[in-house]
Amino acid sequence: MSARARILPVFVPHQGCPHACVFCDQRHITGEKSVVSSDTVRKAIQEAALPRNGAKRQLAFYGGSFTAIPLDRQNELLSAAKDAIDRGLIDSIRLSTRPDAIDSAVLDRLRFYGVDAVELGAQSMDEEVLRLSGRGHTAEDLERAARLVKEGGFELILQMMTGLPGDTPERSVETARKLIRLRPDGVRIYPTVILKDTALYELWKRGEYREHTVEDAVSLCAVLVPLFEEAGIPVIRLGLNPTEELSGGEAAGGAYHPALGELVKSRILLNRARQMLRGVRPGASVVLEVPEEKLSQMIGQRRENLRILREEFMLRNVRAVSVRDGCPDLRCFTE
Ligand code: SF4
Numbered sequence: 001m002s003a004r005a006r007i008l009p010v011f012v013p014h015q016g017c018p019h020a021c022v023f024c025d026q027r028h029i030t031g032e033k034s035v036v037s038s039d040t041v042r043k044a045i046q047e048a049a050l051p052r053n054g055a056k057r058q059l060a061f062y063g064g065s066f067t068a069i070p071l072d073r074q075n076e077l078l079s080a081a082k083d084a085i086d087r088g089l090i091d092s093i094r095l096s097t098r099p100d101a102i103d104s105a106v107l108d109r110l111r112f113y114g115v116d117a118v119e120l121g122a123q124s125m126d127e128e129v130l131r132l133s134g135r136g137h138t139a140e141d142l143e144r145a146a147r148l149v150k151e152g153g154f155e156l157i158l159q160m161m162t163g164l165p166g167d168t169p170e171r172s173v174e175t176a177r178k179l180i181r182l183r184p185d186g187v188r189i190y191p192t193v194i195l196k197d198t199a200l201y202e203l204w205k206r207g208e209y210r211e212h213t214v215e216d217a218v219s220l221c222a223v224l225v226p227l228f229e230e231a232g233i234p235v236i237r238l239g240l241n242p243t244e245e246l247s248g249g250e251a252a253g254g255a256y257h258p259a260l261g262e263l264v265k266s267r268i269l270l271n272r273a274r275q276m277l278r279g280v281r282p283g284a285s286v287v288l289e290v291p292e293e294k295l296s297q298m299i300g301q302r303r304e305n306l307r308i309l310r311e312e313f314m315l316r317n318v319r320a321v322s323v324r325d326g327c328p329d330l331r332c333f334t335e
Contacts, residue, residue: 011063022199038080061095068101078113092116099145100137117155125178132165146182158184163192163212188237191217191255217255222267266297276332282314285335292322
């Protein structure tokens with residue numbers, strides 16, 4: 001996604017989705033319970049009044065499996081959005097959908113309406129994980145759809161989940177590697193959250209699913225994010241957007257944390273410091289230099305990163321300081 005894009009999200013919750021992914025209750029994920037119509041789209045565009053200031057203004061249909069909802073509803077929503085493009089109120093449309101709801105004819109129709117970015121829910125590239133999660137598509141479906149989207153000239157965003165039934169950290173790393181080979185323009189990573197009244201909630205209650213905790217997600221995503229970034233693929237979202245419903249109890253368990261992305265960035269810096277401190281003599285005093293905007297991530301919540309480094313490397317002292325000299329990431333010195 002272009003850094004200069006302004007996104008206006010319209011959530012299309014679970015409408016017409018014939019599938020039953022064990023983790024999914026789209027109404028709770030999006031906080032949206034009413035039916036979305038062309039009026040919703042027009043009102044959202046009117047109220048947002050996105051300024052034309054050089055940034056691309058995109059209407060985004062998120063939340064469900066857009067190209068799997070009834071065709072007349074798709075066309076109604078897309079027509080309202082295209083009308084806004086024709087009137088110069090927005091520049092383009094993006095949407096999210098399932099891999100098995102994409103083919104050349106679908107993409108031709110999306111292009112006609114002004115869609116230029118397609119997000120595909122891969123979730124996993126492991127067949128057993130897909131089966132146990134009730135996804136109803138295969139890894140091959142994702143590969144085929146991703147190629148069609150790219151060949152069709154659309155921006156391609158892939159979404160993956162961690163901690164699904166049957167998943168392991170190794171399988172998640174393998175999923176990330178397979179997604180990287182498809183050369184998406186960006187990825188979103190959603191560690192599994194156990195929502196009330198879902199099949200996954202029941203499995204968890206019966207002891208048939210082991211919760212993917214916040215700590216599980218943070219330690220795993222601190223491995224996945226650098227894989228994508230080293231491949232030049234930006235991670236444009238990590239974890240569900242916090243909503244009042246989720247924070248108020250709908251997220252019954254699993255990896256829900258309103259600041260999950262920050263926790264992961266903090267862990268990545270901790271891991272980098274660990275690598276740089278290998279071989280440092282016990283009893284040394286260490287200074288970690290980071291750019292100003294990363295200082296709190298380096299220190300960690302309740303100064304946890306500094307405590308961990310001090311204990312693991314038996315250091316006399318560890319302190320983190322910010323620098324403004326263009327230091328790109330992290331530098332370590334002993335005093
Ligand atoms: S395909 Fe998407 S909307 Fe349908 S059940 Fe699965 S996650 Fe939910």
